Amino acid sequence: MSGPAGPEETHGSEAPQGPRAGSGQQAEPPAAGASPAEADGDLPARLGEERLNAPVVRMGLFGVQGTPDTSGYGLLRVHRAAPIDSPRPYGSYFDELADALGSGLQAAGLGFSDAIERVVVDRGELTLHVRRERLTEVAVKLRDDPALRFELFSGVSGVHYLEDTGRELHAVYHLLSITHNRRVRLEVSVPDADPHIPSLTGVYPSSNWHERETWDFFGIIFDGHPALTRIEMPDDWRGHPQRKDYPLGGIPVEYRGAKIPPPEERRHYS
Amino acid sequence: MTDSVPHAPAGASDAEAAEGRVYTVSGEDWDELVAAANEARDFQSGERIVVNMGPQHPSTHGVLRLVLTLEGETVVEVRPAIGYLHTGIEKNMEYRTWTQGVTFCTRADYLMPLFNETAYCLAVERLLGIEDRIPERAQIIRVLVMELNRVTSHLGGIAPMGLELGASTIYTQGARLRERALDLLELITGLRMNHAYIRPGGVAQDLPPGALEGIRAFMDTAPRLLQDLHTLIDANPVFIGRNKGIAYLDLQACMALGVTGPILRSTGLPWDLRKSQPYCGYESYDFDVPVNDMCDAYGRYLIRMAEIEQSLKIARQCVDRIAARGAPGPSADPVMIRDAKIGWPAQLSLGPDGLGPSPEHIAHIMGQSMEALIHHFKLITEGFRVPAGQAYAAVESPRGELAAHVVSDGGTRPYRVHLRDPSFHHLQSVAAMCEGGMVADLIPAIASLDPVMGGVDR
Numbered sequence: 001m002s003g004p005a006g007p008e009e010t011h012g013s014e015a016p017q018g019p020r021a022g023s024g025q026q027a028e029p030p031a032a033g034a035s036p037a038e039a040d041g042d043l044p045a046r047l048g049e050e051r052l053n054a055p056v057v058r059m060g061l062f063g064v065q066g067t068p069d070t071s072g073y074g075l076l077r078v079h080r081a082a083p084i085d086s087p088r089p090y091g092s093y094f095d096e097l098a099d100a101l102g103s104g105l106q107a108a109g110l111g112f113s114d115a116i117e118r119v120v121v122d123r124g125e126l127t128l129h130v131r132r133e134r135l136t137e138v139a140v141k142l143r144d145d146p147a148l149r150f151e152l153f154s155g156v157s158g159v160h161y162l163e164d165t166g167r168e169l170h171a172v173y174h175l176l177s178i179t180h181n182r183r184v185r186l187e188v189s190v191p192d193a194d195p196h197i198p199s200l201t202g203v204y205p206s207s208n209w210h211e212r213e214t215w216d217f218f219g220i221i222f223d224g225h226p227a228l229t230r231i232e233m234p235d236d237w238r239g240h241p242q243r244k245d246y247p248l249g250g251i252p253v254e255y256r257g258a259k260i261p262p263p264e265e266r267r268h269y270s
Numbered sequence: 271m272t273d274s275v276p277h278a279p280a281g282a283s284d285a286e287a288a289e290g291r292v293y294t295v296s297g298e299d300w301d302e303l304v305a306a307a308n309e310a311r312d313f314q315s316g317e318r319i320v321v322n323m324g325p326q327h328p329s330t331h332g333v334l335r336l337v338l339t340l341e342g343e344t345v346v347e348v349r350p351a352i353g354y355l356h357t358g359i360e361k362n363m364e365y366r367t368w369t370q371g372v373t374f375c376t377r378a379d380y381l382m383p384l385f386n387e388t389a390y391c392l393a394v395e396r397l398l399g400i401e402d403r404i405p406e407r408a409q410i411i412r413v414l415v416m417e418l419n420r421v422t423s424h425l426g427g428i429a430p431m432g433l434e435l436g437a438s439t440i441y442t443q444g445a446r447l448r449e450r451a452l453d454l455l456e457l458i459t460g461l462r463m464n465h466a467y468i469r470p471g472g473v474a475q476d477l478p479p480g481a482l483e484g485i486r487a488f489m490d491t492a493p494r495l496l497q498d499l500h501t502l503i504d505a506n507p508v509f510i511g512r513n514k515g516i517a518y519l520d521l522q523a524c525m526a527l528g529v530t531g532p533i534l535r536s537t538g539l540p541w542d543l544r545k546s547q548p549y550c551g552y553e554s555y556d557f558d559v560p561v562n563d564m565c566d567a568y569g570r571y572l573i574r575m576a577e578i579e580q581s582l583k584i585a586r587q588c589v590d591r592i593a594a595r596g597a598p599g600p601s602a603d604p605v606m607i608r609d610a611k612i613g614w615p616a617q618l619s620l621g622p623d624g625l626g627p628s629p630e631h632i633a634h635i636m637g638q639s640m641e642a643l644i645h646h647f648k649l650i651t652e653g654f655r656v657p658a659g660q661a662y663a664a665v666e667s668p669r670g671e672l673a674a675h676v677v678s679d680g681g682t683r684p685y686r687v688h689l690r691d692p693s694f695h696h697l698q699s700v701a702a703m704c705e706g707g708m709v710a711d712l713i714p715a716i717a718s719l720d721p722v723m724g725g726v727d728r
Contacts, residue, residue, distance in 0.1 A: 080658055080680055122659050123396050151525045154664075155695070157675050157688030172675060174662055174690070178525075178539070181546050185662060206528030209698050232356040232727055241361060242686075248358075248365055263365040269652040269682045 054079040057163075086121040093182055094119075094126045100147035101128075101138070108137060127185045132197050135188055139203045142175060142184065150175035150184060153204035156211060158218035161189075162244040168192040169220050173200070173207075190220065199225040217242035294322055300710075304343065318346060323712075325354045331430070331716060332723035334697070340709055348704050348712065350697050355727040363687045367653030368394055369614065371684055373466045375674070378689050379725025380463050381426045384419040384455075385667040386674075386689065386725075387468035388412060392549055392663035393676035394470040397656045400607060407595060408472035408605045409551045414485075414588035415458060415467065416550075416665075417581040421492075422451045423668035424574040424581075427720035431571070432503070434713050435512050443502055447495040450488055457484055471613050472606035477592065485589050492582055500575065513568040517703040517715035520565050527702065528695040531670025532573040533719065538563035543666035555584050567718035574720075577668075610645045612654050653682040669693055669720055689728055693721035 058078040089095050098119065102112040115134035120127040130138050142150040154174040161168055167189035175184050188197050199222035200207040211222040212231040219240035222228055230237060239246055250262025303321065324335035333354035339347035359378050363371045375390045376383040395401050425448035432440020452462045458481055459467040459474075467474050503509050519529065521537040534541055542559040544552040560576035562569045595603055606613040615635075616627035635643040658680035664673035670692030677686040696719045704715050 078680065123399070123661055125660075125662060127660075152530070153528050154671065154673060155528075155675075155688075155690040157686070157690075159660075159677050159686045172660070172688075174673070174675065176671075178541055183662070185660075204528070205526050206695055206698060209694060230353075232353040234353070241358065248361060263362070266365075268365075 052079055054081040084120045084122060085118050090119065090121045090126065092121075092124065092126075093180075094121055097126065097148065097182065097184065098128075100145055101141055104141040104145045104148070105137065108141070110134065110137065125183070125185060127187055129187045129189070132188050132190055135186070136198050136200065136203060138186065139173075139175075139200050142186075143203055148177065149179040150177045150182075152176040152178060153200070153206045153210075154183075156200075156207060156214055158214040158220055158242065160218055160243045160245075164189070166191050169195050169218055171197055171214060171220055195220045196223050197221070198223050199228075201225055216240065219243065296327065317341075321709075325351075331721055334716070334721065334723055334726075336700070336712070336716075338709065338712070343709050345704050345707055345709050345712060348701050350700050352694075352697065352723070352726050355723045357728070359728045360687050360689065363684050365683065367682055368470055368656055368684060369649075369653060371687065372469055373464075375687065375689060376464050376466050377724065378728050379667070379669070379672070379691060379693065379722045381423045381722045382419055382667050382669070382672070382725075383463050383465050384412075384415050384468060385665055385672050387466065388416060388550070389663055389665045389667075389672050389674040389689070390676065390687065391468050391470045392665065393661045393674040394656060396661040396663055397659055397676060397678050398470070398612065398654075399657070400471065400609070400612065403607055403609070405472055405604045405607065406551075407476075407592070407603045408607075410588050410591050411458075411473050411477060411605060412468055412550050413552065413555065414585055414592070415455065415465075415473075417585040417588070418451050418454055418485075420581045420668045421578050421585075422448050422455065424578050425451070427668070427717070428499070428503075428571060428574055431714065431717035431720075432509075434717050435509065437506075437509070440499075440503060440509075443495070443499055447492060447499070450491065450495075454481075454484055454488055457481055469606070469614060471609070472604070474614070475618055476605045482589055482593055485585065489582060489586055489589075493579075496575070496578060503571070510568060512711075513566065513571060513714050513718070514564075515566050515568075516707070516711045517567045517718050518565050519699055519703050523699065523702055527699040529670070529699055530695070531667070531692055532570050532577065533696060533699075534670065535559065535561045535573050536563075536569035537565050543664055543671060547664070549663070549665060555587050557584050567714045570718045570720075574668075610641070611649075615642070615646045615649060655680060655682055656684075664690070667692060669696070669722070669725075672725075689725070691725040691728065693719070693723075693726045697721050697726060 056077050057080040058076070060076060090098065098112070101116075105112060105115055115131060115138050116128050117131055118129040120129065128138070142148050152175070154176050156171050156173045159170045159172060161170060169192055170187055170189045173186040173188075175186065177183070190197055195218075197220055199211055201211065201222075202224065208226070209231060211225050212228060214220050215222060215225075215228050216230045216232050217240055229235065233241065248262070248264040250264065252259045252261050254260075306319070318339050318341050321338040321340055322335065323338055325333040327334075335351040335354065337349040337351060338345055357377070359374050363374045366374065371390060371394075372387050375386045378386050392401075395404065425444045429441045429444025429448065432438070432444065455465065456462050458477055459465040519527075519533060519537070521534075521539055523529070524534045524537055524539075530541065538561055540559045540561045543549075544557075545559055557580045560573050560580065562572060564572070604613075616631045618625050619628035621629070635646050656678040658678050660675065660677040662673055662675045664671050666672075671690065672692055673690040675686075675688040675690065676684060679685040700716065700719070704712050707715075
């Protein structure tokens with residue numbers, strides 16, 4: 001393996017399945033009787049091609065950054081697909097759901113895009129990226145509209161995207177409709193400098209502990225929460241441990257004369 | 271301050287003067303506590319005392335702490351405090367490969383380890399886009415071990431419930447059946463808990479020789495032991511007195527509080543993800559979803575017992591299916607996805623120096639196939655890459671909807687894993703169930719939720 005194609009080959013061939021999952025896009029379910037062009041995508045030479053056309057986000061060395069260890073592979077190119085904005089039709093029950101939500105919001109004097117930034121359909125799951133100002137209205141519509149009826153709140157979890165400047169902290173809500181047997185995911189992103197999201201405790205009482213946990217772990221402040229206190233960590237803890245800039249900690253362990261570094265200092269290949 | 275608390279003992283500390291008397295409950299001291307509560311009531315009518323129950327209380331299912339405000343023996347307010355078993359499982363998983371993640375998430379809710387593993391693996395498989403390429407045999411084995419795990423988990427809820435009410439025979443009878451199921455899990459996976467058996471792409475190991483016979487023998491004895499439990503508990507006046515009408519939670523409250531599982535089914539709603547959103551091939555098994563509309567602790571007990579029977583029924587179908595597939599052969603009927611870039615390459619085998627990769631595999635990679643050696647090396651040092659995105663996979667665990675929200679940034683390690691644990695949701699409903707009731711009813715109420723703090727705190 002030599003030349004610039006080498007490293008791409010080694011690291012690009014890991015996407016072992018067709019372009020569907022490799023691209024992370026999966027816009028619509030494959031039509032019955034796949035066209036020859038689609039079948040082409042499964043040829044070994046085409047595997048992962050789409051991902052390799054995605055923008056390169058990082059080059060150089062894999063492993064721990066900022067240590068004297070330079071023995072790792074140095075020609076890494078990490079590709080990452082741009083954020084998806086799925087076009088209509090979304091497929092499955094997603095169009096119906098979006099229409100119902102759109103008309104429900106219209107009745108309240110809101111446009112669909114006033115409340116929803118972006119719709120992502122990926123791997124058979126629907127994600128609505130909601131503007132934080134409109135989160136409560138959207139949640140109320142999702143809960144009460146007879147065509148939607150998302151009665152059950154399955155929790156909110158935070159994700160800290162360190163490199164997503166201006167929208168570092170994401171709160172991801174999962175809702176379940178028992179009436180229609182459907183699921184939907186809401187995602188709200190806020191900047192690290194202004195981590196405020198309206199609390200959903202008034203709409204879904206079960207979000208109480210989940211919002212406390214997300215505050216505890218990520219520092220997202222849920223405005224209007226009745227008692228936003230730490231829930232997992234001790235009350236006097238400093239910092240929010242699930243954030244990416246919070247170290248894992250750990251000490252080296254000696255075993256038979258060799259020192260094994262703590263997990264966060266070990267070489268990794270991301 | 272002392273003026274407002276006329277009966278505070280002389281020389282009360284500053285803390286007592288400010289907060290009133292502090293009682294610490296450590297189990298088996300109810301007499302003292304009740305006497306103290308009565309004393310407070312006698313001397314100062316309607317005085318409330320705050321009792322700290324736990325985190326080291328034997329009846330709180332681990333390290334749950336309940337802050338109770340009592341008026342006499344009536345619970346006015348109950349505030350569960352959690353976090354005493356927080357071990358950073360989710361954070362740790364971000365520093366390990368996708369395969370190693372299984373070893374961590376299995377420790378979350380330690381009474382249902384195989385469900386934690388399945389939820390996580392289903393999410394990873396959805397991210398990889400390999401959901402429909404998991405071998406049939408692996409899916410059957412997953413269902414089999416999950417249903418055996420459901421039996422042990424439900425018995426692990428029912429048996430200690432008896433013990434907490436003072437009936438140690440319920441505990442020993444329940445444990446007797448549970449041990450046999452645990453023996454089977456130990457035979458199949460090597461461990462009684464924390465199995466790390468279900469992996470992304472399949473399962474770690476095929477069933478060992480003698481497993482099917484062992485499960486069949488268990489099937490023959492289990493109904494009798496289960497019947498013993500029914501005979502012992504179902505019509506027991508003390509058990510009924512302590513559980514019937516206790517911890518009432520109806521459908522509306524369940525919806526508002528996100529409560530699922532046996533508690534939801536005890537309100538009459540037959541909601542079971544195995545039926546409504548099937549995974550691992552559950553749609554092809556014949557089983558019922560037990561429901562009743564008692565909405566109380568006794569109803570939940572009945573549902574758990576009925577679910578054990580249904581689990582045995584499913585497990586029997588799994589055994590028949592595996593037996594019909596014939597003798598295991600890794601090449602003919604694999605238990606791990608046939609994809610050299612994802613599937614864990616080696617099956618374990620027992621050698622003279624303990625468990626290790628099988629000699630055939632070593633011979634293959636060292637002597638026959640350079641590619642196999644490369645794949646083995648890459649998978650074990652680096653792990654596989656998972657395309658960027660997020661997935662949410664839910665399974666019907668013994669306690670309710672257990673789900674894994676898994677985020678990948680395209681690397682070899684999870685970017686974020688969140689386990690949606692049912693016990694975490696259920697503990698929020700303690701206040702709705704217990705406020706206004708008797709302090710003694712708190713014990714069966716908590717036991718009927720069957721919370722496991724390992725899952726709550728993760």
